[in-house]
Amino acid sequence: MKTYKSKWFNVKYRAERSIEDEIERESKSDIKTVVISYMIMFFYIAIALGRVRNLKNILIDMKVSLGIAGVILVALSVWASIGIFSYMRIPTTLIIFEVIPFLVLAVGVDNIFILTQSIQRDRRLINEDVESQIGRIVGRVGPAMLLTSVSESIAFFLGALTPMPAVRLFSLYAGMSVLIDFLLQITIFISLITLDQKRTIQNRFDIFYCIKISNKNNHEHNRWKWFKKNSKNNNINSLETTTPITIEENKIDDDNTHEIDGFLYRIFKYNYAPFIMNDYIRPLVIFIFFTWLATSIALIPYVKIGLEQNITMAKDSYMIEYFSALKQYLAVGPPVYFIIKPGINYANITASNMICSSAGCSSQSIANQLGIASLYPAETRISQIGTTWLDDYYDWLRHRGSTPCCRLYENTREFCSTNSVSHKNCHVCTRSTTRENITQEEFQEYLPFFLKDNPNIKCAKGGHAAHGSSVNLYRNQSIETSLIMGYHSLLISSNDFIDAMQQAYSLTSNITNTLKNSGYDIEVFPYSIFYVFYEQYLTIWHDAFMNLAISATAIFIVTFILLGLDIISAFIITLTIAMITCDMIGMMYLWNIELNAISLVNLVMSVGISLEFCAHICRDFLLSSHRSRLKRAEHALAYMGSSVFSGITLTKIGGIVVLGFSHSQLFHIFYFRMFICIVSFGAAHGLIFLPVLLSYIGPSPNRIRMSRSESIQLQKEISLTVTS
Incomplete structure (x- = not known):
């Protein structure tokens, strides 16, 4: 990248190890x-x-x-x-x-x-x-x-x-x-x-x-001679x-001992x-x-x-230009992930209402609280929240139109993707058109298909690209942990990074307390790539x-x-x-x-x-x-x-x-x-x-x-x- 040049644009770059290498x-x-x-x-x-x-x-x-x-x-x-x-x-x-x-x-x-x-x-x-x-x-x-x-x-x-x-x-x-x-x-x-x-x-x-x-x-x-003189x-x-x-040996402070004293x-x-x-x-x-x-x-x-990052860099470091461009041009900060620990049954409609943000979800749900926080980026340091995987999954299950997103082969019960060349013998996964009618068995059975389905023109809700890493499954296909992705606001100084981390911890603490008050003993915590460096300052x-x-x-x-x-x-x-x-x-x-x-x-x-x-x-x-x-x-x-x-x-x-x-x-x-x-x-x-x-x-x-x-x-x- 150091030698790359273009008359149309300039490239400022960094890697995860750049700061360590430059120090x-x-x-x-x-x-x-x-x-x-x-x-x-x-x-x-x-x-x-x-x-x-x-x-x-x-x-x-x-x-x-x-x-x-x-x-x-x-x-x-x-x-x-x-x-x-x-x-x-x-x-x-x-x-x-x-x-x-x-x-x-x-x-x-x-x-x-x-x-x-x-x-x-x-x-x-x-x-x-x-x-x-x-x-x-x-x-x-x-x-x-x-x-x-x-x-x-x-x-x-x-x-x-x-x-x-x-x-x-x-x-x-x-x-x-x-x-x-x-x-x-x-x-x-x-x-x-x-x-x-x-x-x-x-x-x-x-x-x-x-x-x-x-x-x-x-x-x-x-x-x-000194001893003789004093005798x-x-x-x-x-x-x-x-x-x-x-x-006299014990009397060091004598006026006649300048030859000994320095x-x-x-x-x-x-x-x-x-x-x-x-x-x-x-x-x-x-x-x-x-x-x-x-x-x-x-x-x-x-x-x-x-510790200001630019202080740790040499004056000729490529990171100085990167930090300058970051401050001048970038309008959003690093991504932040809100991880939901085990302890909630996502297939249960009442429980899922405490996570999602679409119509019918609780106003105190995790996604809704994060969305409200993103409306005040100057205070919360949260710039925006992406669509949750749970909302997209329900839309994927219920999608109708010319080609439903969730389909299975009749004989093998294997997933029939909308990207497949042949659509023969494919039928819709579920006849349910509302979230409430989707059974827990259907929720767990079709979730792995959603996480592996690539989005396309026929089905834009495929979850592989946006949510492929958002859900961690047990061997029995039940959900262990999941996350909701968002973005911090633009962070420049050490105080910005520290404050963003503190605000994220405060926000997830409030969300955890809300869930406990609703009867769900689970914990939500934030993570961003810079937390490991700045957490010591808390x-x-x-x-x-x-x-x-x-x-x-x-x-x-x-x-x-x-x-x-x-x-x-x-x-x-x-x-x-x-x-x-x-x-x-x-x-x-x-x-x-x-x-x-x-x-x-x-x-x-x-x-x-x-x-x-x-x-x-x-x-x-x-x-x-x-x-x-x-x-x-x-x-x-x-x-x-x-x-x-x-x-x-x-x-x-x-x-x-x-x-x-x-x-x-x-x-x-x-x-x-x-x-x-x-x-x-x-x-x-x-x-x-x-x-x-x-x-x-x-x-x-x-x-x-x-x-x-x-x-x-x-x-x-x-x-x-x-x-x-």
């Missing part, structure tokens, strides 16, 4: 864009993990190999998830390949940055080997990794309870991928970090491990070294955190974010549902809120348990995630993003990524030894906020921006716009709102940790007194 073609056309997006994120991870002290040590301090290893583990977790569910014969979808790598990369990279930067900020104790140091650090940050990974996995697995297939499959694959990624990170990646730390201590180049430079500028030597006596004995060093951490500690925790800024932050939340909640009812709001509520509840329960039964922290984390989700839905209205399976998957994913922005900072707030909420929130924002910012926000922003240059409208709307909102809203709530909220209503400090901190401080004072 697949469009997705393949943007593979380069997606690859570039992920390459930018991988490149940033490989570069940003390192902390370069000077140009001379750049090949030692960079951690390209560690970053590549972390990314490989993320990829392995996704492929392992696909392999497991493929073995279980659970299918995959295109959304899984497009969204899950983004999700797992966000979760995995966050853990990678937190682990790596915690080691970089740590001071290895004298006589402490690398393995012990790594074990001590994992003991400090590992529980937070466990918290986020387990919470997300359980939330996703519970999200698989939704009846929507796309969301259910995504939840299964996402939960398994996050869980496997955590297991790989807590085992393989920690081993790789240990080896990388030994490489750094030995002054070996990254990637080229066999190359080693002079040891005189060793970072460990600089650390040793009162260069003649270090066990009392003068062990206690102060143990204390540039971003210093910005967060000395500039950003004090600014956010200002007495005038904090109330303003609370006001802005809750106003934002209220506005988003008010916008939620106005979010459109559906319950999508319910499915969305149920899925998000289940995920939030799971996160609340898991964080409550893993944070030591701290209900306040669990509530704060869940509240922040709920605010991010509401703000996401509100932005969908402002940015013209429709609610459908793709956007719902992104919303479910945003719950998991939002937890990464919140959980680490909240847990660090709990572990802080400061007495006031304000100082603890400031410490958590500086120490953990910088890792979250560099681990998720900066990693994702670069890759997401590339998606904005995609030629695909589908990618631009549902991936670029939604992904940029997920990251920016998560960062705003996790790095601005959450610390401020913790400074107001955060849980009280841990008494055991406070006692331990006071004991260490007292021990330090005694040590300083002895050394002086």
